Amino acid sequence: MPVLQAKRDAAVARMAVLPVVPTSGWTALARAAAAERLSVMGMPGRRDEYWKYTDPTSLSQVDVRSAAVLQSDESPVFGDIDRLKIVFVDGVFDASASDDLALAGIEIERLETAASEDAHWASALFGVLEAKGQSPVERPLAALNTATVADGILIRVTGKVEKPVSLIYVHSADNSDAVLHHVVRLEEEAELTLLENGPAAARFNMVLEVDVADRARFSHIRAQGRDHERRAATHIFARLATESQFKSFTVTVNGVLTRNECVIELTGDNASAHVAGAALGDGDFHHDDTVFITHDSVNCESRQVFKKVLRNGAKGVFQGKILVKADAQKTDGYQISQALLLDDDAQFLAKPELEIYADDVACSHGSTTGAIDENALFYLRSRGVPLADAQDMMILSFLEDAIAEIEDASLADDIRGRLEGWLTRRRV
Amino acid sequence: MLEIKNLHVKLQDEDKQILKGVDLVVEPGTVHAIMGPNGSGKSTTSYVLSGRNGYEVTEGGATLDGKDLLEMDPEERAAAGLFLAFQYPVEIPGVGNMTFLRTAVNAQRKARGEEELSAAAFLKEVRAKAKALKIDADMLKRPVNVGFSGGEKKRNEILQMAMLEPKMCILDETDSGLDVDAMKLVAEGVNALRDGKRSFLVITHYQRLLDHIKPDVVHIMANGRIVKSGGPELALEVEENGYADILAEFA
Numbered sequence: 001m002p003v004l005q006a007k008r009d010a011a012v013a014r015m016a017v018l019p020v021v022p023t024s025g026w027t028a029l030a031r032a033a034a035a036e037r038l039s040v041m042g043m044p045g046r047r048d049e050y051w052k053y054t055d056p057t058s059l060s061q062v063d064v065r066s067a068a069v070l071q072s073d074e075s076p077v078f079g080d081i082d083r084l085k086i087v088f089v090d091g092v093f094d095a096s097a098s099d100d101l102a103l104a105g106i107e108i109e110r111l112e113t114a115a116s117e118d119a120h121w122a123s124a125l126f127g128v129l130e131a132k133g134q135s136p137v138e139r140p141l142a143a144l145n146t147a148t149v150a151d152g153i154l155i156r157v158t159g160k161v162e163k164p165v166s167l168i169y170v171h172s173a174d175n176s177d178a179v180l181h182h183v184v185r186l187e188e189e190a191e192l193t194l195l196e197n198g199p200a201a202a203r204f205n206m207v208l209e210v211d212v213a214d215r216a217r218f219s220h221i222r223a224q225g226r227d228h229e230r231r232a233a234t235h236i237f238a239r240l241a242t243e244s245q246f247k248s249f250t251v252t253v254n255g256v257l258t259r260n261e262c263v264i265e266l267t268g269d270n271a272s273a274h275v276a277g278a279a280l281g282d283g284d285f286h287h288d289d290t291v292f293i294t295h296d297s298v299n300c301e302s303r304q305v306f307k308k309v310l311r312n313g314a315k316g317v318f319q320g321k322i323l324v325k326a327d328a329q330k331t332d333g334y335q336i337s338q339a340l341l342l343d344d345d346a347q348f349l350a351k352p353e354l355e356i357y358a359d360d361v362a363c364s365h366g367s368t369t370g371a372i373d374e375n376a377l378f379y380l381r382s383r384g385v386p387l388a389d390a391q392d393m394m395i396l397s398f399l400e401d402a403i404a405e406i407e408d409a410s411l412a413d414d415i416r417g418r419l420e421g422w423l424t425r426r427r428v
Numbered sequence: 429m430l431e432i433k434n435l436h437v438k439l440q441d442e443d444k445q446i447l448k449g450v451d452l453v454v455e456p457g458t459v460h461a462i463m464g465p466n467g468s469g470k471s472t473t474s475y476v477l478s479g480r481n482g483y484e485v486t487e488g489g490a491t492l493d494g495k496d497l498l499e500m501d502p503e504e505r506a507a508a509g510l511f512l513a514f515q516y517p518v519e520i521p522g523v524g525n526m527t528f529l530r531t532a533v534n535a536q537r538k539a540r541g542e543e544e545l546s547a548a549a550f551l552k553e554v555r556a557k558a559k560a561l562k563i564d565a566d567m568l569k570r571p572v573n574v575g576f577s578g579g580e581k582k583r584n585e586i587l588q589m590a591m592l593e594p595k596m597c598i599l600d601e602t603d604s605g606l607d608v609d610a611m612k613l614v615a616e617g618v619n620a621l622r623d624g625k626r627s628f629l630v631i632t633h634y635q636r637l638l639d640h641i642k643p644d645v646v647h648i649m650a651n652g653r654i655v656k657s658g659g660p661e662l663a664l665e666v667e668e669n670g671y672a673d674i675l676a677e678f679a
Contacts (some may be wrong), residue, residue, distance in 0.1 A: 325546070374481065379518040383588060384506035384536035395532065397522025397571075407663050 007042025011140065012045060017062050018148035019203035021361065027115040030127035032129045032149060034146035037051040037131065041138045050137055053317040053349045054259055054288040057065075059203070067229035068258075073236075074425075076168075077197040079222040081410065083084035083166040086153055089192070091178020091200050093151050097170075104386075106192070109356055111152035111181065114342065122154045129209040129237035133263040137292060145207040149181040155162040155214070157190040162297045164221075169198030171227055174190040176201035186216035186244075193408070195220040199227040206234040212244040215270060220353045221411050223418060224258060231257040233352060242268030242297075249406050251415050252279040252287055253422045259288040265298040266293070266328075276305040276405035278415070278424055281394070283316035288317035289337075295328035295358075303324055304335040307402040309395050311342035321353040324361050327335030331356075340398045342391075394422045429627045430454040430477075430596050432605035434488035437469075437476050442668070446472045448652035449488065454596070459628040461638055463663060465671050468629045471515060473649075478512040479505050492596055507539035508534075509595030513585040513602050525584070528572045529554060534589055537663040557590045561617050564643045578605035579613075586617035599631045603637040615640030635667035650675050 015035060044056040058065055086108070087097035093110055101108040114120050122200035127146040133139060146213030155165060162315050167182070178201035186192055190213070212218050218324070224232065232255065252258055279287045295300045299378045318337040351368040372394045380390035396419060401420075406412040430453070447469045454460050462470050462597035476483050479502035490497045492508055500508065520528070534544040545553070552628055558568060561583045573581050582602055589597055599618070601612050606638070618628065618641050630641055636658065638646070646662040647654045656662065656674055666674070 075474065079607050301625060373518075376518050376520050378480050379514065379520070381502035381514055382480075382506055382530075382531075383513075383532035383592065385505045385532050386535060386539075387501065387529075389504075389531065389535065393523055393528075394520075397520060400522035 003045065003047065004042055007045050008039055010040045010043040011041075011144070014060065014062055014125040014144060015148055023124050025115050026120060026123040026394070027111070028147045030123070031115050031147050033131065037134060038140055038177060039145055041134075041140050041143070044140050045424070049292070050319070053319070053351075054142070054286065057136060057340065058231055058257060059205075059259065064175050064203045064233065065225050065229070067171070067231070069171050070227045072226060074421060078166055078195050081166070081195070081414065083164040083328070084276040085168055085194060087167050087168045088178070088180060088200070089153065090173050090176035090182055091151060091204070094170070100288070103106070103161060103163070104167070105157060105161045106194065107156040107158075107164070110155045111149070111154055114154050114188055121156055121185060125134040125183050125185060125209050125211050125421075126409060128131070129211065129239055130207055130235070132234070132265070133237045137296045138256040139235060139261060139263070141205060141233045142207050142237070144234070145179055145181055145205045149161070149179045149207070150180040154184070155182070155184045155192070155194075157184070157186045157192045164193035164195050165173060166195040166197070169196070169200035171199040171201055171230065174202060179205045181207045184218070184220055184280070186405050187213045188213045191216045191217045192363070193221070196382070197223040199225065199230045200232065202230060204230065204234070208234070208236045208238065210238040212238065212240045212246055215244060216241075216286060217245040218247070219407065220289070220404060221415070222248070222250040222417065224250060224255060225253040225418075230256045233259045233340045235262065238262075238263045238264045238273070240264065240266045240268060240271040240273060243270045244268060247407065248275050248419045249402070250277045251418060252277065252418060253419070254279070255287065256284050256287065257286050261290045261397065264290070264293045264302070266295050266297055266302065269298045270300065271297065271303045272302065274303045274405055276420070277307070277403045278402040279316060281308070281310050281316070282398070282426060283314060284369040285310070285314040287315070288319070290317075290319040291308045292321045293323070293333070295324045295331045295333065297320065297328055299330040299331040300328065300388050304336045304337070305402050305405055307399050308348060309342065309398060310341045310346035310348060313345040315346070315349045318348075318350045318367070319353075320351070320365070321355065322363055322365070324356040324358050326357040328358045329360045331358060331361040333361070335365040337367045338398070339369045340395065343367060388427055392420070395423060396420065413427070429456045430490070430492055430629065432473075432488075435473075435476070435485065435490060436487035437472060439483050440482050440484045445486075446652055447476070450652070450654055451453050452654060454627045454629055456627055457624045458644040459641060460634060461630045461646045461663060462649050462654070463632060463646060463666055468649045469652040470649050471600055474512055474598045474631060477598060478502060478533040478672045479508060480541055483665040486676070489648065503535070504539070506592070506594070507536045511589050511592055511594035513582075513589060513597065515600040515604060516649045517573050517585055519574045521574050525570055526554070526568050529588060532588070534638060534649060536592060554591060555617045556635075558587055560620065561587050561590075562613060563587055572631060573574075576627050579607065579610035582606060582610065582614050583617070586614055589616065595625070596627050596629070598631070600631045601633065602630070603632055603634060612640060635663040638663045641647050648674055
C-alpha cells in the first residue's frame with residue numbers, strides 16, 4: 001500500500017521536527033500512545049474521503065507557510081467582558097500577560113506543570129477523548145497534537161464559576177507553528193463559560209477535550225480571525241453525561257485555511273449538545289466545519305447551526321454527521337448548514353450525514369445555498385438605506401440564526417459588533 | 429412635484445413593452461389616483477419610479493422637483509423624497525423592525541446633510557406614530573414584516589412613510605388584502621400626512637379606498653397608457669360600470 005506508507009512516512013517526518021516533549025510521567029504515556037496511533041494511520045491525504053473538500057497539505061506538511069501578523073487598531077474581542085485571561089503567544093503560555101489563575105470553583109493548571117505530578121485527574125482524559133474520537137473516522141491531526149503538544153491548560157470545574165475563562169492566542173512570529181492541547185473537566189452540576197480568541201500562529205493545531213459530568217453545563221464561545229494568511233486545524237472532543245449541556249459557538253473571519261472539527265458523544269440520558277458557527281470570508285478564505293455527533297443514550301438532543309457568507313472566490317465546507325446508536329431512543333437531532341454566496345466565484349460544499357439505528361427518533365437536516373434576496377435588498381434601498389448598508393444588513397440577518405445560539409446577550413452583542421466591523425472594513 | 433413624460437418601459441429580460449407613453453403631472457399637495465384593469469401597467473409605473481431592477485426605460489422620463497429620477501439609485505430617490513408603499517411588503521428575517529426604521533431614517537437624513545436622529549428622539553417619535561396606527565411594541569420589535577398579517581404589513585408601510593416624511597408618496601394597491609376597519613386605519617394614517625405640500629399617487633383597483641383618501645384627480649390606465657383623467661367622479665363611474673365603457677371609447 002504505497003499511499004498509506006507515504007502517509008505514515010509523512011507522520012514520522014512531521015513528528016520528528018516538533019519540540020521534544022517529556023519522556024516520563026503520565027503525559028509521556030499518552031503522547032507515546034498518540035504517536036503510535038498516528039504512525040499507523042499516517043497523515044491525512046488529499047484522497048481521504050474526510051478531506052475531499054479541504055486540502056490538508058499545508059496543515060500536515062513539515063514546513064510552515066508564513067503568515068503576516070496584522071497590525072490592527074480594532075479593539076480585541078471580549079474586551080469589555082469581565083473574564084480570567086490566559087494568554088498564549090505563538091502557542092506558549094505567557095504568565096506575565098495572564099491573570100492569576102486562582103478563581104473560586106475552578107482549578108487551572110498549565111499542562112507542563114501538571115505533567116510532572118505522579119497522579120493527575122487529567123490523566124483520565126488527556127489524549128483519551130481524542131483517541132476515542134478516532135473512530136469511526138480517523139483524525140490524524142488530533143493525534144499529532146497529543147503526540148507532540150508542548151503547552152496547554154487543564155481546567156477542573158467544581159462549582160459555578162463567577163466569570164468566563166478566556167484563552168487569548170497572540171500571533172507574534174510570521175512562521176510560528178503552535179500546538180496547544182487543553183483539557184476541561186466539569187464535575188457534577190458545575191458550570192463554565194470558556195472563551196477563545198486570537199489568530200494564535202501562522203499554523204495552529206489545537207485540541208480541546210471536554211468532559212461534562214451529570215447536570216453540568218459547558219459553554220464555549222470562540223472568535224477566530226484577523227490574520228488573513230493564518231492556518232488552523234482545531235478539534236473539540238466532548239463527552240456528555242446525564243442531563244449535561246454542551247454549547248459551542250465559533251465565529252470565523254479571515255484565514256486561508258481553517259478546519260474546525262467537533263466530535264461529541266452523548267453518553268448520558270437527557271444530555272444536550274449545540275454546536276453553531278458563523279463564518280465570513282473573502283478571496284482565498286477557506287473554512288471547513290466538520291462535526292460528528294454520536295447519540296449513545298436515551299432522550300438526548302443535538303443541534304448544529306452553521307452559516308457562512310462567502311464572496312470573491314471564498315470557499316466554505318460543511319461536513320456534519322449525526323450517528324444515532326441502536327439504544328439511543330427518543331433522540332432529537334437537528335442540523336442546518338446554509339451559505340450566502342455574494343458572487344459567482346464563491347463556493348459552498350456541504351455533506352450532511354445521518355446514520356440512524358434506533359427506531360424512535362426525530363432527526364432533521366437541511367442545507368441551502370443562495371444569493372442575497374433581491375426583493376429584500378430593493379425594499380431596504382427604497383427606504384433610503386444605501387446599497388452597501390443594505391447588503392450588510394442582509395448578511396448580518398443571515399448570520400443571526402447562528403449568533404442567536406449564543407445564550408449570553410453581551411457575548412452575542414460582542415460577536416455581532418465583530419461582524420459589523422469586518423463588513424465595514426471590507427468596504428474600502 | 430412629480431412629472432412623468434412620455435414614459436416607455438419594457439421588461440429587461442423579455443421583449444415585452446409594458447408602458448407605452450405615460451404622461452402624468454402631480455402638483456404639490458395633491459392626491460392623484462390611478463385606476464385600471466389588471467396588467468395595465470399601474471404597478472410597473474410605481475416600480476420604475478422607485479428604481480426596481482428588471483425594467484428598461486426605452487423612451488421618455490420622470491422627474492421629481494425637476495431632478496431626473498431615473499438616473500438615481502433607489503436610495504437616492506428615497507432621500508430625494510420619494511416613497512413607495514409596497515403592494516407586497518417584503519419580509520426580512522433577522523432585521524428588527526425598529527433597527528430597520530432607524531437605519532432608514534438616519535440614512536436619509538445623512539444623505540440630505542441633516543443631523544442623525546438620536547436614539548431617544550427616534551424612539552419618542554416612532555412610539556407616537558406607531559400608536560396612531562395601532563402598531564404595538566411587539567410589532568416594532570419583531571423582524572421586518574415577519575409573521576405580520578396582511579393588515580399589519582400595510583400599517584407598517586404607512587408607519588415607515590410617516591417616519592420618513594417623504595414629499596411624494598406612491599401607494600401601490602395599499603387596500604389589497606385589507607378589511608374595512610384596516611383600510612380606514614390606513615387611510616387615516618395617510619390623511620394625517622396630508623399637509624398641503626406632500627403629494628400622493630394612489631394606485632388602486634377599487635373606488636372603496638378613494639372614499640377614505642379623497643383624490644383630486646383620477647386617472648384611468650389601460651394598456652400602458654393613461655387613457656382618461658378626471659375628477660373623483662371618474663372613480664365612481666368605474667365602480668358603477670367597470671372599465672369596459674371607458675376602454676371602449678378608446679378602442
